[in-house]
Amino acid sequence: MNTPETQKNQAAFLETVDLRKHFEVGGGFLSGPPRMVQAVSDISFHVDEGTTLGVVGESGCGKSTMARLLMGLIERDSGSIRILGQEVGGTEGMSLREARRQMQMVFQDSFGSLNPRMTIEGSIMFGPLVHGVSRADARRRTHALLDRVGLEPSRYTARYPHELSGGQRQRVNIARALAMEPRMLVLDEPVSALDKSVEAQVLNLLLDLKEEFGLTYIFISHDLNVVQYISDRVMVMYLGKIVEIGSVEEIYDDARHPYTRALLNAMPSMDPAHRTESAPITGEPPSPIDPPSGCRFHTRCPFAEDICEKREPELQEKQTRRAVACHMEHPGSGHSQVGSSRHDQ
Amino acid sequence: MIASKEKDRPVVPPEVVSRGYWHGVISRLLRDKVSVACMIILGAIVLSAIFAPLIAPGDPTVGSVLERLKPIGEPGYLLGTDELGRDMLTRLLYGGRMSLITGVVPVTLALIIGGALGTIAGYVGGWTNAVIMRTIDVIFAFPSVLLAVAISGALGAGLENMLLALTIVLIPPIVRISESVTTQVRELDFVDAARASGAGSLTIIRAHILGNILGPIFVYSSSLLSVSIILASGLSFIGLGAKPPTPEWGLMLNTLRSAIYTQPVISALPGVMIFIVSLASNLLSDGLRSAMDVQR
Amino acid sequence: MISEYNSPMDGVSTEPFVSIKELKVEFHGGRQKVQAVNGVNLSLESGEVLGLLGESGSGKSVTLRALLRILPPRRSTTTGSVMVDGRDVLAMSDAELTQYRGGLASMIFQEPALALDPVYRVGDQIVECIVQHTKIGRKAARARALELLELVKIPSANTRLNAYPHEMSGGMLQRVMIALALSCSPKLLLADEPTTALDATVQIQVLLLLREMQRKFGMTTIFVTHDVGVVAEISDRVAVMYAGTIVEEGPVSEVLGSPGHPYTQGLLDSTVHGSMRGSRIQAIPGSPPDLANLPKGCPFAPRCKYAEQRCTTEDPPVVKLSEDHVVKCVRPEMAPA
Numbered sequence: 001m002n003t004p005e006t007q008k009n010q011a012a013f014l015e016t017v018d019l020r021k022h023f024e025v026g027g028g029f030l031s032g033p034p035r036m037v038q039a040v041s042d043i044s045f046h047v048d049e050g051t052t053l054g055v056v057g058e059s060g061c062g063k064s065t066m067a068r069l070l071m072g073l074i075e076r077d078s079g080s081i082r083i084l085g086q087e088v089g090g091t092e093g094m095s096l097r098e099a100r101r102q103m104q105m106v107f108q109d110s111f112g113s114l115n116p117r118m119t120i121e122g123s124i125m126f127g128p129l130v131h132g133v134s135r136a137d138a139r140r141r142t143h144a145l146l147d148r149v150g151l152e153p154s155r156y157t158a159r160y161p162h163e164l165s166g167g168q169r170q171r172v173n174i175a176r177a178l179a180m181e182p183r184m185l186v187l188d189e190p191v192s193a194l195d196k197s198v199e200a201q202v203l204n205l206l207l208d209l210k211e212e213f214g215l216t217y218i219f220i221s222h223d224l225n226v227v228q229y230i231s232d233r234v235m236v237m238y239l240g241k242i243v244e245i246g247s248v249e250e251i252y253d254d255a256r257h258p259y260t261r262a263l264l265n266a267m268p269s270m271d272p273a274h275r276t277e278s279a280p281i282t283g284e285p286p287s288p289i290d291p292p293s294g295c296r297f298h299t300r301c302p303f304a305e306d307i308c309e310k311r312e313p314e315l316q317e318k319q320t321r322r323a324v325a326c327h328m329e330h331p332g333s334g335h336s337q338v339g340s341s342r343h344d345q
Numbered sequence: 346m347i348a349s350k351e352k353d354r355p356v357v358p359p360e361v362v363s364r365g366y367w368h369g370v371i372s373r374l375l376r377d378k379v380s381v382a383c384m385i386i387l388g389a390i391v392l393s394a395i396f397a398p399l400i401a402p403g404d405p406t407v408g409s410v411l412e413r414l415k416p417i418g419e420p421g422y423l424l425g426t427d428e429l430g431r432d433m434l435t436r437l438l439y440g441g442r443m444s445l446i447t448g449v450v451p452v453t454l455a456l457i458i459g460g461a462l463g464t465i466a467g468y469v470g471g472w473t474n475a476v477i478m479r480t481i482d483v484i485f486a487f488p489s490v491l492l493a494v495a496i497s498g499a500l501g502a503g504l505e506n507m508l509l510a511l512t513i514v515l516i517p518p519i520v521r522i523s524e525s526v527t528t529q530v531r532e533l534d535f536v537d538a539a540r541a542s543g544a545g546s547l548t549i550i551r552a553h554i555l556g557n558i559l560g561p562i563f564v565y566s567s568s569l570l571s572v573s574i575i576l577a578s579g580l581s582f583i584g585l586g587a588k589p590p591t592p593e594w595g596l597m598l599n600t601l602r603s604a605i606y607t608q609p610v611i612s613a614l615p616g617v618m619i620f621i622v623s624l625a626s627n628l629l630s631d632g633l634r635s636a637m638d639v640q641r
Numbered sequence: 642m643i644s645e646y647n648s649p650m651d652g653v654s655t656e657p658f659v660s661i662k663e664l665k666v667e668f669h670g671g672r673q674k675v676q677a678v679n680g681v682n683l684s685l686e687s688g689e690v691l692g693l694l695g696e697s698g699s700g701k702s703v704t705l706r707a708l709l710r711i712l713p714p715r716r717s718t719t720t721g722s723v724m725v726d727g728r729d730v731l732a733m734s735d736a737e738l739t740q741y742r743g744g745l746a747s748m749i750f751q752e753p754a755l756a757l758d759p760v761y762r763v764g765d766q767i768v769e770c771i772v773q774h775t776k777i778g779r780k781a782a783r784a785r786a787l788e789l790l791e792l793v794k795i796p797s798a799n800t801r802l803n804a805y806p807h808e809m810s811g812g813m814l815q816r817v818m819i820a821l822a823l824s825c826s827p828k829l830l831l832a833d834e835p836t837t838a839l840d841a842t843v844q845i846q847v848l849l850l851l852r853e854m855q856r857k858f859g860m861t862t863i864f865v866t867h868d869v870g871v872v873a874e875i876s877d878r879v880a881v882m883y884a885g886t887i888v889e890e891g892p893v894s895e896v897l898g899s900p901g902h903p904y905t906q907g908l909l910d911s912t913v914h915g916s917m918r919g920s921r922i923q924a925i926p927g928s929p930p931d932l933a934n935l936p937k938g939c940p941f942a943p944r945c946k947y948a949e950q951r952c953t954t955e956d957p958p959v960v961k962l963s964e965d966h967v968v969k970c971v972r973p974e975m976a977p978a
């Protein structure tokens with residue numbers, strides 16, 4: 001797991017092994033057997049301390065479920081989560097409560113993530129108070145954090161969420177997450193619902209905070225531009241599985257999985273003189289209920305062959321810390337295009 | 346670097362005195378003319394019921410058969426007399442006390458018990474939810490009037506028994522709505538955020554859930570006020586509730602039945618009072634619901 | 642066969658196809674009056690595609706809805722002049738409006754699930770629209786509906802005709818909505834952020850489809866979006882809106898390449914893309930103004946780094962930067978910045 005090429009510290013801050021969560025849906029007395037939504041299937045990855053892991057994928061890929069699994073908001077079916085080498089949950093290792101001091105989450109819906117009946121101050125103080133911080137200390141911390149995220153305490157502490165704009169609320173959410181003094185933040189589409197000009201402000205704030213507090217981020221987004229800007233490593237998910245993972249340069253300049261390339265080519269061109277001429281792939285992401293057999297992407301992949309339908313490609317480490325789950329990348333898989341450089345786009 | 350950080354600060358909104366959510370609810374309520382009218386009417390009835398001994402012209406239980414069924418406007422008897430010669434106005438005022446008790450007490454008790462049950466069922470989910478909700482469903486399956494009659498009949502006539510019966514009848518719908526609202530609120534992100542900060546279930550219910558569910562539950566319960574009063578009147582009407590000579594509107598309706606051909610207006614008076622209180626409390630609860638549905 | 646619209650019906654027309662003058666929309670439903678659109682002037686030639694770019698609260702969606710007159714009549718007041726194909730939209734009677742909407746002008750919305758009736762089959766809804774606006778009988782209309790579904794590349798179109806909206810995915814519903822909008826060969830197509838709610842790989846498909854349809858039928862199109870990339874992909878011209886006014890308008894390559902207005906400049910600078918990695922994003926400070934209390938003068942002045950005294954007292958003038966590129970700002974008058 002820890003290769004000599006790790007950037008800052010030696011230890012990965014967070015590690016997951018074969019994380020899985022399947023939901024039962026429907027079924028019952030007269031409706032036949034329940035169907036399984038395979039939300040997250042055997043996800044294994046790690047995040048180095050002080051870095052940002054960007055997670056991209058479309059609907060049904062499981063990125064939000066994964067975030068909630070990490071935070072313990074949903075109970076996992078199987079697999080393990082380790083923070084600084086210690087197993088979370090279970091008999092030994094770290095308790096969930098202790099893990100929650102290390103990791104906090106910022107949600108997408110800035111309004112829904114704040115109690116409409118609680119003042120801003122109350123919402124931020126809640127976490128520290130729960131963990132035994134004195135009222136006076138919690139209040140002091142709250143005021144300092146509000147100031148740090150750019151909201152003047154005297155004007156914001158007594159306000160209610162509906163009086164704030166989306167960008168201001170998201171700053172409050174960040175302050176609330178930081179009130180617990182965590183070392184990692186899981187950010188689930190934190191800027192997706194914001195206007196572009198406000199998005200830029202909040203992204204700048206996130207970067208400043210990361211540097212100031214030495215934080216580690218998991219940044220989930222559907223916006224590839226934002227992920228490229230903010231991440232050190234990027235993980236691409238499709239239908240509950242990781243299809244590719246690597247450094248941001250590797251993913252954006254040398255994507256190897258057909259889905260990753262399709263995603264990158266699906267970004268609208270910013271230049272009116274060079275417009276996109278054809279869509280990279282057709283169809284829509286299928287439902288995570290009863291996903292396709294073998295490689296889950298084979299139904300939409302232009303390079304799909306028999307082997308892709310039969311056997312699921314493993315997410316193998318290609319070079320150091322870079323992994324692609326595609327038969328074309330695995331010598332000996334049986335795919336006709338193994339090893340060929342088919343960089344036609 | 347620092348200079349550009351300053352530029353990221355959002356423009357500070359003008360100094361506005363932050364009013365709480367409930368403050369907003371009350372001010373919206375006060376702007377709704379219908380609600381204000383209902384509040385005044387109900388307030389007047391409640392006050393007159395409380396101060397009945399002071400303002401009533403006569404004695405509710407004393408009457409002279411010689412004075413029976415006097416029409417409205419008769420000197421000394423502002424609203425006439427009933428079949429036993431008692432002053433209607435006095436009996437209506439005292440009757441208000443009884444009827445309001447039969448409205449408020451069962452609803453309040455059902456609110457506390459049903460609200461707690463529903464909230465627990467809604468928050469915990471799983472087996473606890475199933476057990477509570479299905480038990481409640483069994484009780485709920487009985488038509489409310491039938492259930493009230495059955496319980497009251499089994500326990501015997503009398504005010505306390507009637508109140509108990511009414512409370513039991515009102516608990517299921519309140520449990521239903523509490524559970525439904527709690528389940529909805531529990532799904533919201535801020536509850537997840539509270540869980541993520543490591544808070545325990547009771548803390549979360551107290552700090553985050555209660556404030557957000559009390560509103561809808563309270564509104565629904567206030568609409569049950571009229572149901573309770575009418576049920577109580579019905580029970581008294583068939584002799585299962587208040588006993589004569591206690592003045593109670595439902596009971597009065599029963600005893601005045603015989604006078605319906607000779608003095609129809611007087612016979613209808615208790616019914617009119619029930620109608621006014623029911624209508625006013627329903628309209629007020631509607632107004633309260635609108636006032637709480639603030640457009641964010 | 643669907644008739645392909647080729648050229649203007651009237652012979653020689655020098656009037657632009659769409660002409661909006663001094664459009665103002667005020668909402669007075671709540672406690673305060675909100676000036677959502679504050680003097681918009683726009684004109685489009687037949688067959689042109691205009692991108693209306695702005696953030697939330699800029700008034701872009703309201704402008705679009707004013708063109709179709711689907712703003713709530715009791716809560717809003719619309720003033721100014723809106724002329725489409727020579728007809729005065731604001732003066733139309735209810736009967737004329739019914740013919741106009743879906744007939745001459747059609748709209749595609751952001752949430753297709755909300756725009757389609759959930760209790761009617763998809764094919765039936767298209768048929769109803771065709772029958773309402775043309776003289777074609779039901780049978781022929783159904784054939785046309787099938788043609789349309791094939792045109793928007795819905796697989797197994799025949800079976801899909803009988804599907805209900807809830808049985809279809811987001812991307813497919815959006816195609817159905819496009820088919821519905823095209824069913825009566827409108828001359829004006831209005832699109833309100835039709836791809837915002839879609840996944841990335843689906844968004845590009847729908848965008849390209851729209852572009853193809855527009856080229857094929859030559860419809861004048863107004864496309865509302867907050868995404869600069871979408872504007873670059875699909876528009877000929879772009880108008881940038883802020884707080885209810887158009888602050889800049891011109892050919893898309895000119896406006897995106899050399900923006901004249903500080904807001905446009907700021908918007909482009911703050912649009913994140915990967916090449917900004919490692920450096921700070923030039924964010925526009927502050928937040929959009931309260932539309933119930935618009936400041937005097939230029940609405941962008943409080944956030945503008947070039948703002949001067951007169952920006953807060955007078956309305957900025959409309960200045961021509963080139964033949965068809967205009968900007969509402971005092972800055973171009975100054976020495977080259």
